[in-house]
Amino acid sequence: MEGLLEKIAYCVEFGKINKNAPYPPDMKDQDGADELTKQAIDQGINADEILKKGLVTGMEKVGIKFRENKVFVPQVLMSAKAMSTAMEHLKPFFQSGDVKRKGTFIIGTVAGDLHDIGKNLVAMMIEGNGWEVIDLGTDVKSEKFIETLRSYTGSYIGLSALLTTTMVNMEKIVKDIKSEKPDIKILIGGAPVNEEFREKIGADFYSPDPQGAVEYLNKLIA
Amino acid sequence: MEGLLEKIAYCVEFGKINKNAPYPPDMKDQDGADELTKQAIDQGINADEILKKGLVTGMEKVGIKFRENKVFVPQVLMSAKAMSTAMEHLKPFFQSGDVKRKGTFIIGTVAGDLHDIGKNLVAMMIEGNGWEVIDLGTDVKSEKFIETLRSYTGSYIGLSALLTTTMVNMEKIVKDIKSEKPDIKILIGGAPVNEEFREKIGADFYSPDPQGAVEYLNKLIA
Amino acid sequence: MKYKSLVINSTNKLLFGTAPYPVTTPRGLIIGGGHVYPEINFTIPPMEITEKTIPELIPYYKGIVSDTLERAVHLNSEGIIVEFEPLIEMTRYPEIGVQLVKAMNDVCEDFFQVHGMKSELRLTPNDLREFDKPPKQRTSAYLEPMMELFERGANAGGDLLSIESTGGKEVSDDAIMMCDIKKFIFSQAVLGVRDIKMLWGKIVGIAKKTGKIPGGDTACGFANTAMILADRKYIPKIFAAIARIATIVRTLAAIEEGATGPDKDCGYEGPFLKAITGIPISMEGKTAACAHLSPVGNIAAACADLWSNESVQNIKLLSGMAPVAYLEQLEYDTRIMNQAIKDGEDTWLKLQDLFVKSDSYHDPQAFILAPENVITISAEIVKGENYVDATLRGCKKGLELIENAQKEGLLKRDEMEDTWLESLKTELYNMPADEEKLVEDVLPTIDQNKIILSEYGL
């Protein structure tokens, strides 16, 4: 059993989605995260274990390599794809409540702003860490965030802004959300944003990179 | 009579202090602001007129040339010297209350900061415009300003700071003065200071140059 | 493809400050006529932008331009370009943009009258079409305000017209993140080219009507995105280098439609465009470090006719406001270049050589910008039967040059990237060189929710 979870973690770490996937070349024709996860479930391994010891562990490993600049984004994306493919098999267990994600994180690029590369990376890293991520895309207004919050109570919010002009909108969105739900934790980021600005607009956390956000969120639920 | 005041203004404008002064070379051996002011008083010309139509007018003219980069600082300094020499003759009229300056302006470079070139220029231009200026020098703490304010009630304050680190002290001084005398108008300046910072610390006016300060002060008493 | 051969085909003719087809501006700058001018660009710190705040915005923008021009006068500058890259709202509500153009142009005219200072406004409206999701490249209602700003802005004093257009971005972003060169080429040589032709047809029309200069476009949103990601070690530099080459044809298409240069600063396809078409170009390098770091700080100057800082916020530095400080830096940079031009061909070439050699062996992205390589790659591109073929040829040639230079130990190698060189090669050599086939190949792999193909005439 240990062996199987380790294999799943390995497939996620190296982005082996399924048997047919050509990538990575040196794992050609071997089972991928997809097949192995199914096998694990069939063998009656606890779904929560599969998630944590298999998938999340694999993502954590690639995450560390990414932080240390030992792999590139496409490699992390392949890992994320391997993970999400495998997750399909775990869906029923989430629905039944046997397995829970760490929590829900709602993220979007603020109104007026279309830059999303950074936001996508943040979303990916948080998702890979075992969180449910709701990505609202770009150019997102207060209402949309608040509306989504209603469906996902108790979740956390992430805002991204790359234009100095849309920082004003970020401020507005933070105020709007806080006046609706004062206890919600709001994380912010994007190139022009900094700690000083966070303080000014009353958001809860700023990080220049995805790692910081992951660590903060994990600490919140610890 | 008109002629005499005009001559005084001319001497101030061109920095002719007195008969003996070698500067400017082309006015060698002519009467200077010193002699002419004495003559004007002797002729019974109203002291207030001498001040406004003579001295201040001269300084205003050189002030305009300075703003337009048509003369250098040493020339303005010579004008200021000519004016202050002439002022000696007006002293009794100030004491008797026959003549009044526009008001009193207290200026200093804030605690921790020794840069004073900019502050000196501001002081000089305001003085030349008919204000009484109390220059507290450099490295000035709140107490000193407040103490001075007690002796000169109804005056205005100017603070200068050139170091980003002493901007913190500027903030403190503004707070201290305002909590003692909420209605006092405080002007601030110096290279790292800007409008945003002024707003933040609750000072009343920021100007990047002496001219702005002069205009603001004159507007206040208008 | 209109261009079948190079306008400049010898390395020692591909030089900064000179272009076969110089562009003369209304106030008398001759861009590409033997002098490199600074192009100053700035943006504003967070501020409310609505029609109501116009009265506050005008003095603010006027202040920046007049401080900058004052410094230019102080330094005896022979002329500068001031780029106005509006913020979104200023294009969305063209009235704002137009009024700012007018206000800034008044300042320029004033300095021209009083000091003889020659300056010229470049107007670069935003490409708003992305705000539709998915974007409607041809039918978007956003095209209207964009074109309104072009036309009214031109009449108000925007003498050079430019844009950073975004056709193909629906596909290119993902392609970059996945380092999928095939998809990336599709985004540029198919989508990009088609979009640019449509858009620049309109812009050139407006330029003709208003008597202004249709400058050019830039692949900033594509190749610079890749460069920035490579800089953070998110993707391999070698991918970013090849992606750069893959953007050339899309920006070239604007020139085929009538753009005359100077192209927009924030891309590095300029040297290739110059070699192929002879237009003058705007480039940015080390002195744009305020806007983004880069591996091409010096080599970017090798063929520049305008030398830009890309963008700096109007914030206070210890010396004064940032745009003034950057104008000063640009002016000093160009002084050396102009002195070299004055000193004659020998010095001119020697200085270029210093720009080139000092950077080109550190990074493949710099390497492909060496004039020699620019000419080699451009010569391959013009052999292309169509835009896809041209792009593929250029990319293959670029990769070959990089590989050889690495093998010879000239160009710095990064071990982490070795496998990427191989996989890029495999992909490039297994790709159709024909638009139809490429489309067929790629379509099934792209998310059809994100793109409307008919908006590209597909």
Place this chain on the structure above:
Amino acid sequence: MKYKSLVINSTNKLLFGTAPYPVTTPRGLIIGGGHVYPEINFTIPPMEITEKTIPELIPYYKGIVSDTLERAVHLNSEGIIVEFEPLIEMTRYPEIGVQLVKAMNDVCEDFFQVHGMKSELRLTPNDLREFDKPPKQRTSAYLEPMMELFERGANAGGDLLSIESTGGKEVSDDAIMMCDIKKFIFSQAVLGVRDIKMLWGKIVGIAKKTGKIPGGDTACGFANTAMILADRKYIPKIFAAIARIATIVRTLAAIEEGATGPDKDCGYEGPFLKAITGIPISMEGKTAACAHLSPVGNIAAACADLWSNESVQNIKLLSGMAPVAYLEQLEYDTRIMNQAIKDGEDTWLKLQDLFVKSDSYHDPQAFILAPENVITISAEIVKGENYVDATLRGCKKGLELIENAQKEGLLKRDEMEDTWLESLKTELYNMPADEEKLVEDVLPTIDQNKIILSEYGL
């Protein structure tokens, strides 16, 4: 005066990147040994600085240094100098300064171990003596914390020791504002020299004791003050140029006491010091436009061994933090210089010539920095019988060169300044060349409340 002749007396030996007496640092930089290194300098935005805030200051400073060194590694830099110019409190309470030096040096050592990146800290304590009013140059209680920071800071990793000393400032400020060259020379050649000898005696002693490098001083507080005022058109440029020459002997006096170079960046007396003594020098030009604008953006590089940005606040630009952006700019600047050095004497001289010619005819302050003029003026200076005589000779020669160049139509003239040239000449030619007589002449004209003469041994 110790130096009776020039160490470098031919123009083509007075070059960037090389000095007759190079200085080798602990981590192996050879300053003046054939390579120009960037010197990055930064300061912090408003922040509380007390012994209590040390725990916040340490990670902040470490962060700046490690971001900067990371970029240097990214750019394959061959080494950089990091200057730590403390804020007042950090010298006033040396514990703060020492801890920051230690923290930053740890980062430098780390990068050396992990990446082989050679960096070195320059420690420049503040001259606090001005806080006494009037200053007590020799008996001030402030000398103690200053010397404590020098010694403990050196032991903590401050490998190069420097200061911007302020002896004579009680007189020089007024002299500048009044453009009184006689008084200004008194402040430099009498007060400045005397103060520097006392101060540098101590600093060189500490350097010997701690095994560190006694870098050098700078007349920033004097000649740069004049330059900034001239830049704002507050005083004539020609006065600022002559004032620059008048500062040479005071900074030279530090070398006579044992300073070995590299001198401190923020003055332009460096080239003269190099010609006279052969030490390597640090200079700043266009890429210090973040700290102050200047008329010497390129020419400042002509003889530089270190190339500095003087100072930039650690604020966010669009690209990232300002010190990182400026390190990148400096690195690219020096890449060209180092490439020229590699290419051999011809190219080396040609690049220098571009730096020189591109600036020198715009402004007298630039003109006197042309290597040819530096040598001519320096040769006059070393003929001086004493510091006053030397200074006077230098100033007269400088004025003569300027006047001739203006007459020949080479050097740009500013009509407003013509009368000032004349009056400067008159003053210079009517001044005693002897310390005692000068003191006698000047004393009655200075405000005795502002200065304690015995603190200068007068």
